[in-house]
Amino acid sequence: MNNNENLYQFLLRCADDNLIAGQRMAEWCSNGPILEEDLAMVNISLDFLGQSESFMEYAASLDTTGKTSDDLAFGRSEREYYNHLLVEQPNDDFAVSMVKLLFFSAFQKELYTALMEGKDERIAAISAKAVKEARYHYRHASDWFERLALGTDESLRRLTYAVEELWPFTENLFETDEVYNSLFAEQIVPDMKSIREKWMTTMREVFSNGGVDIPANVHMYAGGINGYHTEHLGHLLCEMQYLHHAHPGAQW
Amino acid sequence: METVENTSAELLAFEARLAKDEVIEPKDWMPADYAKTLLRQISQHAHSEVIGMQPEGNWVLRAPTYRAKKILLAKIQDEGGHGLYLYSAAETLGMDRAQMIEQLHQGKAKYSSIFNYPALNWADIGAIGWLVDGAAIVNQVSLQRTSFGPYARAMVRICMEESFHQRQGYEIMVRMMRGNAEQRQMAQDAMNRWWWPALMMFGPHDKDSAHTQQSMKWKIKRQSNDVLRQRFIDKTIPQAHFIGLNVPDPDLKYDEENKSYQIGEINWAEFQQVICGNGFCNHARLSHHKKVHREGEWVRQAAAAFSVKQKQKQQDLATAMA
Ligand SMILES: [Fe+2]
Numbered sequence A: 001m002n003n004n005e006n007l008y009q010f011l012l013r014c015a016d017d018n019l020i021a022g023q024r025m026a027e028w029c030s031n032g033p034i035l036e037e038d039l040a041m042v043n044i045s046l047d048f049l050g051q052s053e054s055f056m057e058y059a060a061s062l063d064t065t066g067k068t069s070d071d072l073a074f075g076r077s078e079r080e081y082y083n084h085l086l087v088e089q090p091n092d093d094f095a096v097s098m099v100k101l102l103f104f105s106a107f108q109k110e111l112y113t114a115l116m117e118g119k120d121e122r123i124a125a126i127s128a129k130a131v132k133e134a135r136y137h138y139r140h141a142s143d144w145f146e147r148l149a150l151g152t153d154e155s156l157r158r159l160t161y162a163v164e165e166l167w168p169f170t171e172n173l174f175e176t177d178e179v180y181n182s183l184f185a186e187q188i189v190p191d192m193k194s195i196r197e198k199w200m201t202t203m204r205e206v207f208s209n210g211g212v213d214i215p216a217n218v219h220m221y222a223g224g225i226n227g228y229h230t231e232h233l234g235h236l237l238c239e240m241q242y243l244h245h246a247h248p249g250a251q252w
Numbered sequence B: 001m002e003t004v005e006n007t008s009a010e011l012l013a014f015e016a017r018l019a020k021d022e023v024i025e026p027k028d029w030m031p032a033d034y035a036k037t038l039l040r041q042i043s044q045h046a047h048s049e050v051i052g053m054q055p056e057g058n059w060v061l062r063a064p065t066y067r068a069k070k071i072l073l074a075k076i077q078d079e080g081g082h083g084l085y086l087y088s089a090a091e092t093l094g095m096d097r098a099q100m101i102e103q104l105h106q107g108k109a110k111y112s113s114i115f116n117y118p119a120l121n122w123a124d125i126g127a128i129g130w131l132v133d134g135a136a137i138v139n140q141v142s143l144q145r146t147s148f149g150p151y152a153r154a155m156v157r158i159c160m161e162e163s164f165h166q167r168q169g170y171e172i173m174v175r176m177m178r179g180n181a182e183q184r185q186m187a188q189d190a191m192n193r194w195w196w197p198a199l200m201m202f203g204p205h206d207k208d209s210a211h212t213q214q215s216m217k218w219k220i221k222r223q224s225n226d227v228l229r230q231r232f233i234d235k236t237i238p239q240a241h242f243i244g245l246n247v248p249d250p251d252l253k254y255d256e257e258n259k260s261y262q263i264g265e266i267n268w269a270e271f272q273q274v275i276c277g278n279g280f281c282n283h284a285r286l287s288h289h290k291k292v293h294r295e296g297e298w299v300r301q302a303a304a305a306f307s308v309k310q311k312q313k314q315q316d317l318a319t320a321m322a
């Protein structure tokens, strides 16, 4: 139970997006292609976790049953997670992780920029801090996109594969529903169509810099924000929530 | 060769500088063995920081709270950063990082044996920070005064971050000991497994240590293994008792007069086994490092190829403009 169902739902989406993105990025810890990049990915993971915590704390403050941000992060099942499908996709290789980061950070930087102007002050404040991180993530990912696109035949092949694998999950980032539309009516969240346009402009630029084609006529997946997920999420949560399942009720 | 070196004016000048506690810089004259010893020690230290990311990385995805996850990630990030400083310090002695990694993979360069033990439960993350980083700090604080400048400066930076590592580890142990019976049991289990290996981190007893004498003479090492070990013991045992952890040493005695603990015999046979490659995780740690390095090769190649192409592009542009 909570005081404002729509706002609460939206906060969980933002918190979950960042938590899952952060968890996925943390998989690179001690697995990076070079030490500097290993550390950069750990750093990005830390940013995501920090953003997730800020949104989750806000969500927890609306919860009237006394749940904490940790209860919300570690105590829900996959059907109660509301992140977008893109962030839960497995890493496969470095190209997949960087393309995922590119799509997601380009989305986040537009979303946060717009949320800063929204009517909810706490969301605006969180976004003002987060947008700086999202811009940095975007720079990091777009630099790698270019390097991989123009590097070697192998890197281009892997990059192309990553684009093909992940592009079908991008339309989902801009999906709206009643929850979103009601917050839009309250001027808390922006018009998603304009976010999508800005995102597409960015993508056209990045893809053309790398000489890579944007996939055309592919089937786009919907879900995530309604608790309907790909099978990957359950495994991720299984690992993330391991201690909570193994020792119910313990305090950490 | 020895006699020639011993009588050289350069060596006498070098020794005189050491006697005055002067700092030796990479451009300065130094005996070949001094450089060799340092390169071995600093590269080993760098590899230890990096290999040490593995046992902790093993728990990153399972850390149970936002706070724990963030602290652990930040700590591992620090360790990787320590690896970077130390690789740079070692590079001043004329070997590049790729070569050092090559030597690690060939088994010619070592890393600290402590990372050849597995991190089995969440309390291990506490025990590693508290005991392993705790032991490392004692050693590294002493090394801030090591005679080679780049190494000493790397130690100063590293020590600033290390005390946070030790504190966060102890904090996990405190939380676990205040938790339920299972959590207390996990904490004690971690203590039982990490205590002795942490004591072994200081190396053999002074009387059995092959490198110590020369290293002390060169002021690479400033205090002996046993002195540093004892400092760690006396600092750590009261912390264990304070939260109700038992020290797994039936022969442990407290010397009232010297306000110091006397430990039982260290299992040096185990120490030797781990050193010579037969520890529980020796193979796994090294093969993981090799696998990651191999899997990352295409990324490094792409980055290198891209930077060559970029430079070419800039040159072409410059030519066209000229
Ligand atoms: Fe370190």
Ligand SMILES: [Fe+2]
Binding pocket: B079, B133, B162, B165
């Ligand atoms: Fe450390």
